Amino acid sequence: MFHLLCKWALPALLTLCWSLGAVAATDAPSAMAERVRACTSCHGEQGRAAPDGYYPRLAGKPAGYLYHQLLNFAEGRRRYGPMAQLVQPLSDDYLLRMARYFASLDVPYPAPSREAPRISRQALEHGRQLALYGDAARKLPACATCHGTPLMGTQPNVPALLGLPLDYLTAQLGAWQTGERRAHAPDCMAEIVRRMNPGDIIAVASWLSMQPVPTPSHARTLQQGVALDASLRCGSAPELDAQPQQKGQP
Numbered sequence: 411m412f413h414l415l416c417k418w419a420l421p422a423l424l425t426l427c428w429s430l431g432a433v434a435a436t437d438a439p440s441a442m443a444e445r446v447r448a449c450t451s452c453h454g455e456q457g458r459a460a461p462d463g464y465y466p467r468l469a470g471k472p473a474g475y476l477y478h479q480l481l482n483f484a485e486g487r488r489r490y491g492p493m494a495q496l497v498q499p500l501s502d503d504y505l506l507r508m509a510r511y512f513a514s515l516d517v518p519y520p521a522p523s524r525e526a527p528r529i530s531r532q533a534l535e536h537g538r539q540l541a542l543y544g545d546a547a548r549k550l551p552a553c554a555t556c557h558g559t560p561l562m563g564t565q566p567n568v569p570a571l572l573g574l575p576l577d578y579l580t581a582q583l584g585a586w587q588t589g590e591r592r593a594h595a596p597d598c599m600a601e602i603v604r605r606m607n608p609g610d611i612i613a614v615a616s617w618l619s620m621q622p623v624p625t626p627s628h629a630r631t632l633q634q635g636v637a638l639d640a641s642l643r644c645g646s647a648p649e650l651d652a653q654p655q656q657k658g659q660p
């Protein structure tokens with residue numbers, strides 16, 4: 411229902427939104443809130459996410475991460491028709507300003523799911539292990555290595571893993587497995603999901619979706635990079651890498 415409404419309302423809202431964008435000369439939060447009405451019609455008020463778990467939250471996610479996603483939709487590394495149509499005509503500068511606007515919003519997260527887990531306690535425990543400790547035997551680093559110890563992301567490019575619904579998490583990890591979702595190369599997340607089996611994905615996503623979001627909820631800044639195996643470099647988050655770049659390299 412909501413989906414249909416969005417589809418129906420989109421052209422009208424877009425016209426309103428982008429014509430406003432063209433005349434507004436300032437990035438004042440109130441002007442920006444008006445300009446992103448086309449976005450919040452799907453992503454919920456202030457980008458808090460729609461209740462159905464399909465339209466992701468934008469509020470408070472790291473700016474670099476949001477910006478990369480807008481580029482990913484525009485350039486076909488992520489596929490969702492309405493998003494691509496919306497962002498393709500916009501300049502990179504404008505995408506960055508929208509990303510910064512949503513990143514700056516500090517609005518509460520919904521409570522985690524209270525539904526009984528659909529998997530066994532052992533499977534949930536396996537999910538917790540993968541998230542916090544990884545599995546050295548399979549060269550699978552802990553999710554926390556890059557997503558931060560409270561799993562709330564690291565600035566400016568790595569998103570939180572808490573506060574996301576189970577369906578969204580499994581859809582995204584599944585999309586990396588099938589190549590439907592890609593990040594800037596080298597794509598560390600693609601490599602990580604390649605090392606996971608379907609049971610791992612359900613386990614880790616289920617455990618993550620049941621955790622409460624800590625306060626403060628914003629992503630922390632890494633004090634120093636992490637020692638990453640060369641096969642796990644992240645093109646969209648080069649700051650994660652503890653190895654200093656040699657002079658002269660980009």
Ligand code: HEC
Nearest residue numbers: 416448449452464465466476479480488490492493496508
């Ligand atoms: C028609 C509904 C719709 C509209 C309008 C829309 N989005 Fe989206 N957006 C989505 C859906 C659905 C996804 C998730 C797609 C997927 O599963 O990859 C998404 C994903 C995103 C993501 C990635 C989020 C993440 O955590 O990875 C960003 C960023 C985003 N949208 C920003 C925007 C902005 C900015 C606008 C306005 C210019 C906008 N969206 C308008 C439906 C919409």
Ligand code: HEC
Nearest residue numbers: 478551552553555556569582593598599614642644646647
């Ligand atoms: C080597 C670093 C690294 C590790 C380890 C890692 N991630 Fe990621 N992850 C990233 C980066 C970087 C991104 C952002 C990718 C992009 O720009 O699209 C990301 C994005 C994600 C997203 C997308 C979130 C969203 O809002 O759409 C999910 C889900 C995710 N990771 C899950 C996991 C899980 C689960 C684990 C552990 C099994 C894990 N990650 C381990 C670096 C890592």
